[in-house]
Amino acid sequence: MAYIHFEKVNKFFGTNHVLKDISLDIEQGQLVSFLGPSGCGKSTLLRCLSGLESVTSGQIFLDGRDVTDVDPRRRGCSMVFQQYSLFPNLTVRQNVAFGLKMQKVPKHEIDAKVTEMLQMVGLSEKTNQYPRALSGGQQQRVALARALVVRPKVLLLDEPLSAIDALLRKNLQIEIRKLQKDLGITTLFVTHDQDEAMVMSDNIFLFNTGSIEQTGSPIEMYTKPASRYAASFIGHYNIIERDSFNAKTRLGLTCQTIAIRPEIMDITAEPPKDTDGLIVMKGKVNTSIPHGNIIRFTVDMGDFNLDVDILFDATKTFATGDTVYVSVREMDILRID
Amino acid sequence: MKKSNALHYVVLIVATIIFIAPLLFVLIYSFSNGWMNLLPNEFPNTQFWHELFFESETFWENVGRSIILCIVPIIISLLCMILAMYTIVMHFPQLDGIVQTISMLPYTLRGVVLAISILTLYAGKGTIFSDRIVMLFCVYAVIILPFVYRGLRNNLYAINTKQIVEAAELLGASGLYTFFRIIVPNMLTGIAVSALLSFGAIFTDYSIVKLIGGNRFETAQTFLYYQQKSGYGPKTASYIIMVFIIIFSIAIISYQLQKRNDKDQSK
The missing domain is CATH 1.10.3720.10 (MetI-like)
Known part of the structure; x- marks a missing residue:
């Protein structure tokens, strides 16, 4: 049996069926992400594992033990919340020491562990400050230290970076991943941000209205979305109806939907000379928006639009209304039924 | 900007006077033996405060x-x-x-x-x-x-x-x-x-x-x-x-x- 195992877990809130027969396995030491839009059940599943929510039916196993009805205090789960949830009347050190104190760890041991953990999260200078004197990022680090210092069996992160600005968020993503790897703690990470899930995870579980739509490594999820929903959620796929695509390319595909990643296409002012294995579509530039070192062109193909990402190149600048040729290898087109 | 600040001060002063004045007059009255021609009589008279603290x-x-x-x-x-x-x-x-x-x-x-x-x-x-x-x-x-x-x-x-x-x-x-x-x-x-x-x-x-x-x-x-x-x-x-x-x-x-x-x- 896997380290964490959900067996046909169902959860109802009144008549609302929030989790539908969820069965999944998570191996020890992994960082897995529960990815999906708001209200899809990812946080509820996390809370069911922690014991903060009970399951309506099904079983949850943690480290070989059935914890379905075990008190949350005895499951060995630590959680970091979106809003930090630090204890406002306790200092940084007292916050981090809280869990160890509850475990009745000797005082000298608490001091040593807390000091070590605060060093790990880079907050040694802030030990005697109260949470309100810290920035959002620092507060989240304290929350992380508080959760990690008790060496939980599993660390649960419920959208912990959602309230933090973009730059700090990227740094914290890397820091959390590094800490998780150093300590080898099995971690479940809930997010609605696919980039965040890609950067941090060993595995991703993509949720769709209470069910798991697709599971896989970040690369698998990105390159092989199994459904239209997965393709629309992961990456920035161009999703095109078969008939429109066939009319434009005369390919005669039989699948329901075609998905093409924006970065695997090329855009040129003239049709490419060597068209072997290439599909070339003529269109007009609608918009061009710079995203850092990438420019995203939206090209009007008649019945549909295509987003094409290219690395910034001074020789490849197109204005709105310019006629362009978008080319993509036939093998790079994803056929989704 | 300056005009606005001045207006704030005027409002503040007027409000302070409105709130403080009645208290101030009652306080003055308590240190007197009544009003006479708009002025407190026998001011300052601590007799009533003495009574309040030691006899009441x-x-x-x-x-x-x-x-x-x-x-x-x-x-x-x-x-x-x-x-x-x-x-x-x-x-x-x-x-x-x-x-x-x-x-x-x-x-x-x-x-x-x-x-x-x-x-x-x-x-x-x-x-x-x-x-x-x-x-x-x-x-x-x-x-x-x-x-x-x-x-x-x-x-x-x-x-x-x-x-x-x-x-x-x-x-x-x-x-x-x-x-x-x-x-x-x-x-x-x-x-x-x-x-x-x-x-x-x-x-x-x-x-x-x-x-x-x-x-x-x-x-x-x-x-x-x-x-x-x-x-x-x-x-x-x-x-x-x-x-x-x-x-x-x-x-x-x-x-x-x-x-x-x-x-x-x-x-």
Whole structure:
């Protein structure tokens, strides 16, 4: 049996069926992400594992033990919340020491562990400050230290970076991943941000209205979305109806939907000379928006639009209304039924 | 910009004068022996202040009774509301609207109506609630519900109580430990504000204590009322100023406590 195992877990809130027969396995030491839009059940599943929510039916196993009805205090789960949830009347050190104190760890041991953990999260200078004197990022680090210092069996992160600005968020993503790897703690990470899930995870579980739509490594999820929903959620796929695509390319595909990643296409002012294995579509530039070192062109193909990402190149600048040729290898087109 | 600042100062000065002037005149009056041609007579005359401090035992007894009459209902109301609001925030958030409506009822139900209704229901029935003191404690505990509810509710939601309790629970803390060591210390500001507002409301009430307590139970307010009716003006003024000083001192102490609490937490 896997380290964490959900067996046909169902959860109802009144008549609302929030989790539908969820069965999944998570191996020890992994960082897995529960990815999906708001209200899809990812946080509820996390809370069911922690014991903060009970399951309506099904079983949850943690480290070989059935914890379905075990008190949350005895499951060995630590959680970091979106809003930090630090204890406002306790200092940084007292916050981090809280869990160890509850475990009745000797005082000298608490001091040593807390000091070590605060060093790990880079907050040694802030030990005697109260949470309100810290920035959002620092507060989240304290929350992380508080959760990690008790060496939980599993660390649960419920959208912990959602309230933090973009730059700090990227740094914290890397820091959390590094800490998780150093300590080898099995971690479940809930997010609605696919980039965040890609950067941090060993595995991703993509949720769709209470069910798991697709599971896989970040690369698998990105390159092989199994459904239209997965393709629309992961990456920035161009999703095109078969008939429109066939009319434009005369390919005669039989699948329901075609998905093409924006970065695997090329855009040129003239049709490419060597068209072997290439599909070339003529269109007009609608918009061009710079995203850092990438420019995203939206090209009007008649019945549909295509987003094409290219690395910034001074020789490849197109204005709105310019006629362009978008080319993509036939093998790079994803056929989704 | 400058014009706007000047206007602010003018409004501030006018408002200060409007609020301070009556108090100032009462204070001057209490150090005189009456007004004569718009000026205080025999100013400064400390006779009435001397009497107030060293000879007026009745006044201080009444003040003491008023303070007890404030403290007991505040404790009753706070205890009930802290437990109720904590339970609602944690387990039954859908009941918040109902509690809010109940808590706001004293605003719509005037004190006189409430006092008469209570008397009709409980007076002379031979139960513990027939005792006029107990009755007063209970009535005041209900009357201050709006202040207590608003202060505590805002505080409980401001500290994100549910998530804090969940975080503590996952770290191994029991519900009681979390309540007393984490939640209550973080509610001290709300408790202080609620208690302060309630104290002001009860201490300055006259009608309810008069209706329920009658002549058997005198407080600072009923004492002042009789003094105003039959006492000597400047002497009454000294009592009024003293009552004001008591209320003002309690406000200052509460404010300082609150400030210290805030400062401790922001260190």
